[in-house]
Amino acid sequence: MQKNSLYTAMSRFIGAVNNMDQTVMLPSRLRDVPTHGAEDGAEDGAMYGSYVLLKSIRNDMEWGVLQQGGGRPPAGGGRLQQNGGGTEAAEDEDDLEKQFYFHLNGLHAVLSKLTRKADTLTSRYKEEIGCRN
Template sequence: MQSAEFHRNSLPLALRSYSSAVGRMERTVLLPSLLRDVPADEEPARDLYGDYLMLKAVRSAVESGLAHPEDNGSKVPVDRALPDLEPESLLRFHLSGLFAVVSQLTRRSHRLTQKYLDIIGISN
């Protein structure tokens, strides 16, 4: 099987980077309970322990394919203009959004890992 080379802004590379960042986070964070009550940078009401659990759950869902097209449990209202777009434009729109979300989650995973290392007194 031939290995694929991905463009730096490709979705497969972004997903691979995210999975790698969460894997590093899991290998680094040996005591996740130390993250309880440590505020997250983005959301003051949330702690890093909640972020840790969320980042792991998202990676699990992405890697195992838990999101099925038949799932209608979480319908999100779609802007009326989107269905009128050509399929290629619609795909680009959704890929752009997905890429942005995966990139944001990857950055959060890196920050959480670094914060944990700071908490236990290890500088990276």
């Protein structure tokens, strides 16, 4: 498996969240854990909010997300114009390819950030409870 594949990025993220989930025995304790630096912000409960968010994203990735709005495509995206012109179909194909690579690159970047966030949260929790590895 290529190290930059989408599957690998997803596996890393899911693995990091699973590790976080197995490490954090008392999620409510995260409400009292101060954050380091500006990476996670300085809000009270930010670590707990991150924990809930990361688990929710993992669950959506593993089980799928419910289509909101009756399964309609997002406004302005993914619809083919049917004006009978062959050039428009070719432009739509080019547009789909551009959209795919744009979203693929974005997904890689987001998964990397979320994986780091899960690893950071796990480390901070271990520090807070006095567990050193």
